[in-house]
Amino acid sequence: MLKHHSPSTGRPTKIAVVLVVLLVITFAMGSCSPGGYPGPVESITFGTVLLEPSLPLFVAENQDFFVGNGLNVTFKIYDVGLNAATGLVNGEVDMASPVAEYVMVGKIFDSRKIQAIASIDKVDYAFVIGRKDHGIEKVSDLKGKKIGVVRGTILEFQLGRFLELNGVNPADVTFVHGTLPQSASAIANGDVDAVMSIPPFTTSIQKQLGTNAALWSAQNIQPFYSLVLADAEWIKQHPKTVERFLMAMKQAEEFIINHPDEAKDVLRNKLNFSDEETARVWAQNQFLLSLDQSLILAMEDEARWIIANDLTTEKQVPDLLDYIYVDGLEAVKPNAVNIIR
Template sequence: MNKKQAWVLAAVLVVIGIVAALESSSSRPLPAPIPIVIARLRAPISGLVDIAIAKDYFAAEGLSATIQSPALGYDAIQAVLQGNADVGTTAETPIAKVLLEGRQLKIVGSIFNSVEDPGIVGRRDRGVIQPKDLKGKRIGIVAGTASHYLLETFLAYHRIPLEDVTLVQIKPDQLVSALVSGEVDAEAVWHPFLYQVQQQLGERAEYFSTSGIYSFNFNLVVRSDYAQLHREAIDRLLRALLKAEAFAAKHPDEAMTIIASASGTDIAALRANWNPLAYEVTLNQSLLLATESEARWILRRGFVPAGSVPDVLNAFEIEPLRALKPSGVSIVK
């Protein structure tokens, strides 16, 4: 065998070896996907979760996701604490309440924030045209939620004493009918209900912006023990949601279609309100400050027994997101 033939034979053997290695690796079973149960609200604020489902990002990251749809963020937290879900989606108000109750949670990210959702809607035909017109009116709230905190913050900002209005507790599924039927004169309400009441009331609806008064955050929470024992699942979850974030930024029309379908929202509502809505995975200092502020509000309102403001900073699990998206974390810990 001459030198040329030897080189050819060696090259063939190398190729055969590579092919054999590839065949061996491809025949090797992939690691089993990690099961994860996510309790997310059926609303546009859960948009990144719904995009991740629709685009199979969870599966691509090795997660077998089961989705639950509780009515409120507090219900999602209860599902997590009771072991019926691994991850819950919620605003910061229920988080503050749970921490005040002495129960342990970890916040691993926010997936939505906005200065326009939730908002205040009044009836013009009831004389509600300016914020000051809320004085003496019946105003609907879902007690103890972000909408309740928003309303009281809004009233304080406009120097309307709480005793000068009548708060009416309403269930989430009755928010639209309560305002449209005239049971209340105004409401603190979130999408998709916010858009629905505006559509049904038409020119009789007056919307008050809360920009500069309140910023809403929608967050991911897990049990403390889950955060310690299941870092890989949290990493995969965040990677899938970061893919959804990138998709929403690059393909807003398709993202709106997915979110509208998943949440049962008219797509026109999303188009009309898309710009103020931030579908981003973050952990911002403003969330920490808001949670502490809402904990103090909950104590003042007596929603929990008297006590002190908990160590909210300790509830943040920032390392997983900081490792994946350093620019998304502004909390110093």
């Protein structure tokens, strides 16, 4: 005798199980990076500037390297690295870059608990530009002149050093402090005799002055380091976040090296640079992730200069190694760490 089976009561149960699994997967995908990072996405507020040393950041954003490492990065734009660093110490952002090493030394003297986790660029692009119609043909002619420069930045330090190396006492010139755009306007209008500046402002100044411009490279082949800074306590609480950020920077570095044409497109689109200006960037910048002993030596030199010029009440150079966090970069790119400890 045949037995008649009633519809299986297991079918609805299987469907329910499948739905639960799908819901779990959907939730997991929504809380993880779409780029493949298996953990939760973490948000970072990042202070930066719209200048060429920021290219690794632009590339990481453009190529989704941040997203791929589980980071949701929101940029807050400042005019110069000094103000980005000030935003960091004021709690406006979690990290800041590019910040010149001189600015970091100044913050250290101000007793700020910050650390550098890497340099993302080394650049030699600062120039002193003088007006020939103001009697400036050679560096010694800068004596007694007014020179526009941004206060508290590495440009002010490098201007002082440039003058000293060329036999001009900085006390014998007048520093006129203003923003980069203000300095550019001041020399174009003849309100100052010279300026210490960087691209793209130096490019526009040269075009405006034409043959009336006297031009000198001001860095004496000493590059500026474009540092990534964060609060020391924040780093202590977010060591894996630091590693993921540095992995995104490593990927950006490799992209710039292996895909220069695409990287140049990123720069042109972000900063509205011409082909000529973009070619100059590649000649003057080294977009490499690093922590070098030469960075420490530069910072020590700048600290001594700050002390000698009474720009701090401190009398001793601090132990700058206390302000360098090497663990993150050692985990991501160990051969990029060359600091003697």
